[in-house]
Amino acid sequence: MAGTGPHPCSNAALRRATRRLGQLYDDALAPAGLKATQFGLLAQIRLLDQPSMGDLAAAMVMDLSALGHTLRPLARDGLVALTVDPRDRRSRRVAVTAAGEARFREAFRLWREVQARFERTFGAEKSALLRGLLDEIAAPPFAAAFAGTAPAEAAEDASSS
Amino acid sequence: MAGTGPHPCSNAALRRATRRLGQLYDDALAPAGLKATQFGLLAQIRLLDQPSMGDLAAAMVMDLSALGHTLRPLARDGLVALTVDPRDRRSRRVAVTAAGEARFREAFRLWREVQARFERTFGAEKSALLRGLLDEIAAPPFAAAFAGTAPAEAAEDASSS
DNA sequence: CGGGAATGGTGGCATATGCCACTACTTCGT
DNA sequence: ACGAAGTAGTGGCATATGCCACCATTCCCG
Numbered sequence: 050m051a052g053t054g055p056h057p058c059s060n061a062a063l064r065r066a067t068r069r070l071g072q073l074y075d076d077a078l079a080p081a082g083l084k085a086t087q088f089g090l091l092a093q094i095r096l097l098d099q100p101s102m103g104d105l106a107a108a109m110v111m112d113l114s115a116l117g118h119t120l121r122p123l124a125r126d127g128l129v130a131l132t133v134d135p136r137d138r139r140s141r142r143v144a145v146t147a148a149g150e151a152r153f154r155e156a157f158r159l160w161r162e163v164q165a166r167f168e169r170t171f172g173a174e175k176s177a178l179l180r181g182l183l184d185e186i187a188a189p190p191f192a193a194a195f196a197g198t199a200p201a202e203a204a205e206d207a208s209s210s
Numbered sequence: 211m212a213g214t215g216p217h218p219c220s221n222a223a224l225r226r227a228t229r230r231l232g233q234l235y236d237d238a239l240a241p242a243g244l245k246a247t248q249f250g251l252l253a254q255i256r257l258l259d260q261p262s263m264g265d266l267a268a269a270m271v272m273d274l275s276a277l278g279h280t281l282r283p284l285a286r287d288g289l290v291a292l293t294v295d296p297r298d299r300r301s302r303r304v305a306v307t308a309a310g311e312a313r314f315r316e317a318f319r320l321w322r323e324v325q326a327r328f329e330r331t332f333g334a335e336k337s338a339l340l341r342g343l344l345d346e347i348a349a350p351p352f353a354a355a356f357a358g359t360a361p362a363e364a365a366e367d368a369s370s371s
Numbered sequence: 372c373g374g375g376a377a378t379g380g381t382g383g384c385a386t387a388t389g390c391c392a393c394t395a396c397t398t399c400g401t
Numbered sequence: 402a403c404g405a406a407g408t409a410g411t412g413g414c415a416t417a418t419g420c421c422a423c424c425a426t427t428c429c430c431g
Contacts, residue, residue, distance in 0.1 A: 056345060058321065060228075060235040060250065062340075063224070064247065065345075065348040068388075069271045071388090071389090085222075088219075092219070103378085110226045110229050110230045111229055112418065114420075115418040118418070119416075139380070139426045164219060167356070170355050179220065179340070179343045182336060182340045182343070183223040183226070184223060186227040186231060187226040191332070225417095229419095236419085248386090262409080263410065272388075273390080275388085276389055278410065280386075282386095298396075298397075298408090299397090300396045300408065301396090301409060302409080
């Protein structure tokens with residue numbers, strides 16, 4: 050039974066690995082009542098300290114509307130709160146509530162374990178290497194460079210006339 | 211404007227990179243009318259040649275029911291067909307239809323370009339390295355090894371008494 | 372200052388994924 | 402051969418993500 054086997058498509062390989070790892074992290078965080086995605090989202094919100102949705106979306110490399118959708122279950126459960134920014138009434142500041150903090154800390158303990166388990170299983174060096182490669186792909190400069198090598202027509206952006 | 215910044219969580223880093231790369235590949239394949247995920251799915255089906263849903267799910271490292279859902283739009287559009295396996299009427303063989311083949315070939319040309327573009331932008335060596343790391347995570351042995359290092363209670367499986 | 376352009380989100384719709392309960396077949400043990 | 406188990410999918414529900422159309426504000430220019 051072959052099973053997975055290597056993949057010539059970087060995107061497909063990335064997705065497959067994401068599904069696998071997502072499964073593992075989800076299982077580990079389940080006792081805290083958070084999906085791995087939600088844990089990551091809370092962590093990012095805390096890191097940015099009351100970011101606007103746009104800033105948060107950029108940091109997550111996520112579509113703004115997708116972020117809005119993803120935040121809904123967390124807001125419904127009272128783990129995050131959205132407030133209108135007085136300086137710009139169009140903007141919403143995203144904040145982790147007290148309940149969200151508590152839940153996060155609970156999940157954090159589990160996360161530390163599963164993360165350590167991952168590094169132990171995969172190897173600390175390879176883990177760091179992988180993280181570096183992934184961060185490079187996610188960072189804005191990569192997308193910019195990628196766009197720069199567009200085959201042809203995509204030249205509508207920048208450097209026009 | 212910080213922007214992304216490194217991530218201590220391997221899972222979050224993986225997801226972020228997946229969102230970014232998915233965006234890039236989706237854009238590139240859009241003219242063919244296929245999402246990058248659908249392209250990858252068709253490619254896998256062709257590779258396995260009329261696999262059962264279970265085999266396909268295993269190869270994709272995807273939940274069986276998730277595979278069923280994902281297949282629906284493709285089946286609705288007549289790109290894939292599900293037929294009952296005569297040897298085991300519970301099982302369904304998944305096949306790429308003629309229309310699916312045509313669509314795949316169209317997308318394949320675009321994929322080759324975007325894939326080459328990725329390797330050029332990211333570097334051939336780093337691309338190969340990344341693919342190797344991702345494939346290792348997706349492959350069954352990794353999950354098995356990971357489960358083997360479970361913190362405690364997960365010892366319900368195997369080696370019980 | 373008034374109105375059009377730009378910016379920040381929301382809501383609707385569609386795909387991607389996963390879990391669980393349930394149905395349809397197959398296998399097996401007696 | 403019969404019924405308990407096991408296996409392969411389906412359908413329902415929920416989250417994850419994205420695109421597009423639209424609404425609310427803010428900006429900017431004449």
